[in-house]
Amino acid sequence: MDKSFFNGPFAPLCELYVSQKRAAGLIYEQQANLLKMFDIFCKSFDIQNYVITEEIALAWCKKRPNEKDVTRHNRVSEMQRFSTFLVKQGYPSFLFPELPKKGVLHTPYIFSMEEMKRIFDRLDALTPTNISPIRHLAIPLLFRVLFGCGLRISEALALEKRDVDLDKGILHIRHGKNDRERLVPMIASLTELCKNYLKLAHKHTPSNTPFFYAKAHAPYSKGLSKNKKEWNTDIG
Numbered sequence: 001m002d003k004s005f006f007n008g009p010f011a012p013l014c015e016l017y018v019s020q021k022r023a024a025g026l027i028y029e030q031q032a033n034l035l036k037m038f039d040i041f042c043k044s045f046d047i048q049n050y051v052i053t054e055e056i057a058l059a060w061c062k063k064r065p066n067e068k069d070v071t072r073h074n075r076v077s078e079m080q081r082f083s084t085f086l087v088k089q090g091y092p093s094f095l096f097p098e099l100p101k102k103g104v105l106h107t108p109y110i111f112s113m114e115e116m117k118r119i120f121d122r123l124d125a126l127t128p129t130n131i132s133p134i135r136h137l138a139i140p141l142l143f144r145v146l147f148g149c150g151l152r153i154s155e156a157l158a159l160e161k162r163d164v165d166l167d168k169g170i171l172h173i174r175h176g177k178n179d180r181e182r183l184v185p186m187i188a189s190l191t192e193l194c195k196n197y198l199k200l201a202h203k204h205t206p207s208n209t210p211f212f213y214a215k216a217h218a219p220y221s222k223g224l225s226k227n228k229k230e231w232n233t234d235i236g
Contacts, residue, residue, distance in 0.1 A: 005032070008039030009047035010082075017085050026179050034078040052083050052093035061100065073100055119143065132214045134201050141197050142212050142220075145171075148190045152177070157220050162207040166195050 006014040014035050021028040038060060045056050061076050063069075076099055083093040111119070123140040132138075145156050155173050163172040169191035171184040186194070202209065210219040 006036055006039050008036075009042050009045075010039045010050060013050055013086065013089065013091075014039050014082070017082060027175050031078050031081075034075050035082060037075065038079050038082070050086060050089075050091045052079070052086060054094040057083070057094040057096065061096070063100075069100070076100055116147070130215075135214070137197055137201055138212045138214075138220075141193055144190060144193060145186075149184045149186060151184065157210070157212060159211040160207065161198075161202055161205055161209045161211055164194055164198070164211055166191060166198065 006012075008014075018028055018032050018035065021031070041060060042052075042056060045053075045059075047056075057079065060079055061072075063072050076096070080096055080099060083095050086093040087095070120140065120143065123143055126136040126139055128134065128136050142156055145151060146153065149156075149171060151171075151173070155176055158175065159171060159173075163174065165172065169186045169188065171186060173182050173184055176182055201213075202211075205217065209217050212220055214220050
């Protein structure tokens with residue numbers, strides 16, 4: 001990895017830790033960003049011999065203003081895993097006897113069939129733009145894949161052309177939750193929609209092209225719903 005990514009007092013061991021995780025086949029991007037935040041946080045402490053002291057751990061564990069419980073839990077958990085790694089490397093770092101609980105997550109909203117119809121009607125009315133010339137094809141299908149297969153948005157946007165088996169009607173999720181690989185079946189009607197999309201959007205694209213792509217075959221970001229310049233799906 002780029003050695004300039006980490007620039008705090010734990011940088012060398014952070015690089016080693018992340019390299020080992022990725023060598024084991026994990027993506028380790030979000031976790032690496034959390035570790036980078038921790039490494040930067042530690043610049044304000046007097047670090048001796050790559051040891052995470054109890055003082056540092058407790059300071060990092062403090063809940064921040066307006067911080068969600070799950071966010072706090074994730075960043076503390078990453079520090080705990082890194083501390084465990086340091087101990088195995090011979091640096092006696094502090095380990096929490098018990099991590100802060102994640103707390104209660106949000107209550108899911110269940111859309112009615114009428115609401116879903118309005119959403120899909122609005123999506124089907126999208127038109128191409130210079131910024132995203134195939135959005136009128138990609139976005140309606142993307143939402144149908146999310147709805148029909150129960151995928152996370154990150155999983156759907158990570159799909160490549162080679163991951164969509166239209167003969168068997170199966171999606172190959174290479175890195176799902178907890179970096180797990182799995183196969184997801186599609187119903188026949190959704191498979192047909194994917195076939196039509198493939199003919200129109202992937203005539204001459206390589207197998208590793210994002211299945212859902214924006215301009216110049218670039219993948220959509222996970223913040224797709226916030227990018228109103230690319231598409232506007234206000235169903236009002």
